[in-house]
Amino acid sequence: MFWLEIAYLIGSLSFILGLKMLSNPDTAKRGNLYAGIGMGIAILGTILLHHNSEGQSIGNISWILLAMAVGTVIGYLLAMKVKMTAMPQMVSLFNGMGGACAAIISIVEYHGHHSQDFWLILVIYLGLVIGSISFAGSMVAYGKLDDRIKDIRANWLRILNLVILAVIVILVVMGVTDPGNSMFMWATLILALVYGVFFVMPIGGADMPVVISLLNSFTGMAAAFGGFLYSNQVMLTGGILVGSAGTILTILMCTAMNRSLLSVLVGSFGGGGTSGPRELGEQSVREIQxxxxxxxxxxxxxxxxxxxxxxxxxxxxxxxxxxxxxxxxxxxxxxxxxxxxxxxxxxxxxxxxxxxxxxxxxxxxxxxxxxxxxxxxxxxxxxxxxxxxxxxxxxxxxxxxxxxxxxxxxxxxxxxxxxxxxxxxxxxxxxxxxxxxxxxxxxxxxxxxxxxxxxxxxx
Amino acid sequence: MWQDFAQFFLDYRDFIYVIILSIFLGIEVISNVPAVLHTPLMSGANAIHGVVIIGAIIVMGHASPDDTLSLVLGFLAVILGTLNVVGGFVVTNRMLAMFKRKK
CATH class of the missing domain: 3.40.50.1220 (TPP-binding domain)
Structure with a gap:
């Protein structure tokens, strides 16, 4: 247990240092490397040294290694093959994978443990909701940037979104008060996925970076909920760091465009100004050879x-x-x-x-x-x-x-x-x-x- | 209710401290980032939240062999988490490899 905690400490430190170094052009590359090494140590430590509360060590090791091998090959190939112009949608895609991972963890934990602890159930639900929204939203953002999905702008969509969000809140409250009833969990999952889709759908392409950054911080939060669930320090620090750094980055981007986060989310961009675009008439342009x-x-x-x-x-x-x-x-x-x-x-x-x-x-x-x-x-x-x-x-x-x-x-x-x-x-x-x-x-x-x-x- | 909350606070006091301090740390650490690095930084942060894979490994590692749902979902979660980690770091590295300082 001691060495595992040391591995997590190294992991956490490498994340902090990595993010810090990523903010400076001279050290950014090393920062990324350090964070990667820290991640490797934390993962290796988990596989070799983790014990659950009943003292069992990690089982199904061959399956875990197989899954990691599959993920590594696909992830590496995708990352190496993507063109630099398509980078934003690739980041969105990987972000969605993290969100889905967090949501799945919540589903399995819900099923496996039948915990009655109010706070743990709440954390499971929150991880499920945020992970699912992040996954579905990232996939839509990916599709939009890749020109596979067209914008749908409609006022009823915004109203529907608010309704869905309200229903999700109600479902979570009911699910937490009645932890034995898995119907609430599945309903929450489906609605959170739907919300993720509808949430990104009406947002204009020009605002997509802000949305990706926001979803990025969402996934960070979902990871942090996982850390809370397992009392796992490295998930907690890593998740929260990304959650807060991602939120700040989102706000920095909005500031760069002189827009508030709210107006991005409500999605007024490209929907036409209040007075409509000024008529430019039959003006001619001058060409140059x-x-x-x-x-x-x-x-x-x-x-x-x-x-x-x-x-x-x-x-x-x-x-x-x-x-x-x-x-x-x-x-x-x-x-x-x-x-x-x-x-x-x-x-x-x-x-x-x-x-x-x-x-x-x-x-x-x-x-x-x-x-x-x-x-x-x-x-x-x-x-x-x-x-x-x-x-x-x-x-x-x-x-x-x-x-x-x-x-x-x-x-x-x-x-x-x-x-x-x-x-x-x-x-x-x-x-x-x-x-x-x-x-x-x-x-x-x-x-x-x-x-x-x-x-x-x-x- | 108040009793519950008070108990929660006492039980998880250390966590609450870690959470609050980490939030400020996250804000502090990137507050001076130049716009040039916004995309690589977002990508790097994206890789870091791949730490969620540790949760997936724990889920998979403690799933009992006759619990098919947990095994299948756990397997999937480990793949997705690995994608996030490996893809995230490799993409970030590719972007940063292009920032060569020339004197």
């Missing part, structure tokens, strides 16, 4: 690149880095202006650009970039839309009103690379495209950038 764009950039002193999800979809991060490198060789100062929610998850764009070897001192956060924008000659927007939409600052009726944006209109020239005149992820018009200093460069981001690169080589 690759040659002219290349000349404009080559003779600029400072160029800002504002990447968005379009860059990721076109897999254009490498050619973008090439473009930046050639400009630098010509003596142009280039920086990237990264909106906190560019891509589909905060920091997602940084990961993609890092993959293309862009040194991260070049990646400026929004505030820094906005300060530099008035002294910028050309701002090139590659596949971004909502994060540069001036309506966020000027049109109180816009659904994204109040969201901080990258103020590209302060730059002398704006070039927008876009596939077509389609709308952004939030589904709203962008006045920027019609602004006098804006020129549109239509085409696939990767193709346009390689054109620019070859043009630049000739200058």
């Amino acid at each position: 690759g040659t002219d764009a290349a000349i404009l950039c080559a003779y600029a002193r400072r160029v800002a690149i504002i990447p968005g999800y379009g860059l990721a979809v076109a897999q254009a991060q490498h050619i973008c880095h090439e473009f930046e490198r050639i400009l630098e060789e010509k003596g142009v100062e280039v920086y990237y202006a990264i909106h906190p929610v560019a891509g589909r998850m905060p920091g997602h764009m940084n990961v993609l650009l890092a993959e293309a070897d862009v040194p991260y001192p070049k990646l400026l956060e929004m505030e820094e970039a906005n300060d530099l924008m008035p002294q910028t000659d050309v701002a090139i927007i590659i596949g971004a839309n909502d994060v540069v939409n001036p309506a966020a600052e000027t049109d109180p009726g816009s659904p994204i009103y109040g969201m901080p944006i990258i103020q590209v209109t302060k730059a002398d020239n704006v070039i927008v690379m876009k596939r077509s005149m389609g709308k952004g992820y939030a589904g709203i018009e962008n006045e920027l495209f019609f602004a006098p200093k804006t020129r549109m460069l239509f085409g696939d981001a990767k193709q346009s950038l390689s054109n620019l690169v070859s043009e630049l080589k000739q200058i």
